[in-house]
Amino acid sequence: MGVILPSINTSPRRIVFLVIAIVVGVHYLLTVVFKDYGPAIAVPSLTQLGGQLGFSQFLENNTTSDTPDLSPGSVSPLLSSMNRNTSDTHDYQRANATFVLLCRNTDLAGVVTSIQQMEDRFNRKHRYPWVLLNEEPFTQEFKDRVRVLTDAPIEFGLIPPEHWFQPEWIDEEKATKGRSNMMAQGIIYAGSVPYRNMCRFNSGFFFKHELLQPYRYYWRVEPEVKFFCDINDDPFKFMQENNKTYGFTISLVEWEATIPSLWSTVKEFIVEYPEYITPGNSMDFLSDNSGDTYNLCHYWSNFEIADMDFWRGEAYQKFFDFLESKGGFYYERWGDAPVHSIAVSLFASRDQVHFFSDIGYRHDSFQHCPSGEEWVKGRCACDPHESFDYVFNSCLPKYDALYW
């Protein structure tokens, strides 16, 4: 036996594959070897050949990857996909709004997944800016890893120490006692001062940061949250066009031991400043007896789409100063969620609070998953049966009842 020739089996299938192999080889030769002569040689694409030969069903569905345009002057598919076409967003009239994300350098992995999802599900189309805030300077690595995720403007801000740390006038002995008392009750973050700094910052200071001054509406995003659905309508524009103050996706009851004296403080405030209580408010969301006791309902503030001018306004400023003067952010563990929720429920009208039922969202073990048409339209990656909306400890029924 001399030279081994490939045995030519003449079944139609073999022939088809042989033709494909020859076409691929010729295609490769023409495009690679003669690429300098690009315009002079019309190289039929595999798809066209396949179509002509009647075996297009064997080919991948029309993707452009098998027909790289190698003619001189054209950019490679890779480069052109990097050269993102943003002209569709150029003319988009954005609302006066930004994302805000409070985090630390150590949160990098969770920040990346949160921003990636927001970009994929919503912001790629709109390019709303991002403002990231940290009590320490962001590292170069952090900034590089986050910047690559979006074309939208991103700013990295440092929180002024006076907006973050426990004020001098807080009685540290009393604060320490408060913390150990709470630890004895097994309450989450009971012993943490940084957690309290964060709650106080989110209650009274974030909207004062210089990087947020140019904006009115914000969407608060946290590290390691999930956005399950395409967000087809622009929630910022919805807020602006409908004069909304506060938007939420999850509401629930607070752990009472973290806020033992909050409601009595609120009641004091109401007596002292009755002029700030808005007609048509949602006291009934907070209290089942017209304000005598707090039912612990609040909007879960790790997700918020809201109006910073409301926090900057007179009513909320007076309210925050009043709470701050009691020291409850440190002597107890007042959270920004009940603080924001109480303020919105009392100083805004119920028509200005909005449930974003179409936004699928998860933080820790709680999630809101849309259902029905919203679930379909949003291509939601969550089980519509797993939603916190109407389970025990959800306050959504109380919210619904406001509008009956």
Ligand SMILES: *[C@@H]1O[C@H](CO)[C@@H](O)[C@H](O)[C@H]1NC(C)=O
């Ligand atoms: C190919 O593309 C057509 C048109 O977009 C689509 O209807 C079809 O389902 C695709 N087929 C496959 C196998 O992806």
Ligand SMILES: *[C@@H]1O[C@H](CO)[C@@H](O)[C@H](O)[C@H]1NC(C)=O
């Ligand atoms: C596939 O591409 C061919 C040639 O570009 C085109 O004529 C045909 O309509 C395309 N088919 C689909 C399903 O997109």
Ligand SMILES: *[C@@H]1O[C@H](CO)[C@@H](O)[C@H](O)[C@H]1NC(C)=O
């Ligand atoms: C960018 O997209 C717009 C609309 O989507 C289109 O009209 C325009 O031709 C595109 N520009 C480039 C350079 O691809």
Ligand SMILES: *[C@@H]1O[C@H](CO)[C@@H](O)[C@H](O)[C@H]1NC(C)=O
């Ligand atoms: C956006 O809102 C902020 C806060 O209300 C305001 O200072 C700023 O002028 C607004 N910007 C525009 C372009 O309207």
Ligand SMILES: *[C@@H]1O[C@H](CO)[C@@H](O)[C@H](O)[C@H]1NC(C)=O
């Ligand atoms: C928007 O809400 C404010 C109260 O926050 C109210 O004073 C104002 O009249 C409202 N504007 C419109 C256009 O409804």
